[in-house]
């Protein structure tokens with residue numbers, strides 16, 4: 493018989509501790525997931541942000557990936573933006589509003605997400621997929637779920653899917669077609 497592998501102490505494997513019993517609102521920022529000029533998903537992000545603001549017991553803010561300075565001159569977490577990292581550290585969960593690009597996620601969003609790690613652990617994440625087509629970003633959501641897991645985030649069991657985004661929101665971002673924002677009620681309570 494071989495010797496047993498050495499098992500470290502429980503403390504060695506303790507995840508970051510979050511105060512989940514505090515008598516305070518939950519902090520759940522909404523992330524606009526693309527920097528693209530002319531992005532339509534920004535309208536969906538504002539819609540989700542306004543809905544989140546209306547939830548009792550929730551504090552939110554809008555994080556625009558376009559405004560997060562991203563360095564390319566160092567490795568991994570060394571390039572993280574201190575403001576983004578501190579917002580994620582303070583938050584209890586995140587909502588990502590993500591357009592579908594070639595069935596995947598905007599590369600810029602992934603780059604931003606990858607700059608943190610322990611800040612995410614055991615926090616909730618909900619994803620709102622947005623597409624010009626009829627599938628409401630469902631493919632980008634499916635692609636992102638294993639990424640969320642690897643980051644230590646815990647995904648909600650429901651998503652929001654915004655299909656045909658150009659028909660759902662007007663030029664000024666006004667909601668034209670609520671029926672196309674599938675699953676908002678169940679998402680917002682999960």
Ligand SMILES: Cc1cc2nc3c(=O)[nH]c(=O)nc-3n(C[C@H](O)[C@H](O)[C@H](O)COP(=O)(O)O)c2cc1C
Pocket residue numbers: 526528530531532533534591592593594595596622623624625626627629657658
């Ligand atoms: C590079 C690129 C790839 C895209 N790929 C898809 C796609 O795979 N499926 C889809 O439904 N829409 C696709 N679209 C259209 C987007 O869904 C559309 O632009 C929508 O408005 C959401 O993205 P936006 O926030 O950048 O505007 C793509 C758009 C771009 C710019």
